[in-house]
Amino acid sequence: MEQYNHLLQHVCWGFSTEEYTFDEFQVEIELYNRDVDPKHPWNPDQIVFPYREIVLEAPQGDEFLSIHSLRPDGFSALVLMYDVHHWYREYFHLDPHHYFFEGLSRIKKPTSIPSFFILTGS
Numbered sequence: 001m002e003q004y005n006h007l008l009q010h011v012c013w014g015f016s017t018e019e020y021t022f023d024e025f026q027v028e029i030e031l032y033n034r035d036v037d038p039k040h041p042w043n044p045d046q047i048v049f050p051y052r053e054i055v056l057e058a059p060q061g062d063e064f065l066s067i068h069s070l071r072p073d074g075f076s077a078l079v080l081m082y083d084v085h086h087w088y089r090e091y092f093h094l095d096p097h098h099y100f101f102e103g104l105s106r107i108k109k110p111t112s113i114p115s116f117f118i119l120t121g122s
Helices: 022-036 077-091
Strands: 047-049 053-057 064-068 100-107 115-121
Touching: 022 077, 047 077, 053 077, 064 077, 077 100, 077 115
Parallel strands: 053 115
Antiparallel strands: 053 064, 100 115
């Protein structure tokens, strides 16, 4: 589990107020990554977390979201980013245009379900 302390740090994404369908999100995040860095190694189908459940924790530690993978081999980059985007925009009822995704960082907790903070920059 140690190799999964930081996830999706290679993904470029700027949060928005948009509520995308899965297909729309796939197109938008691929375009975004290509625009930011045409040589960027975005692989939406890559399994980035090979476990069936993950918990996202709000920066203030006051809200959590438990996500379950439908795939037996875990979460792909695209599916996890889709869930992160939608939860982030629902949790932060503010203008997220000033926040950029910088990855997920594991929170060391004595639980069986891995927990992560969403790292952002502005």
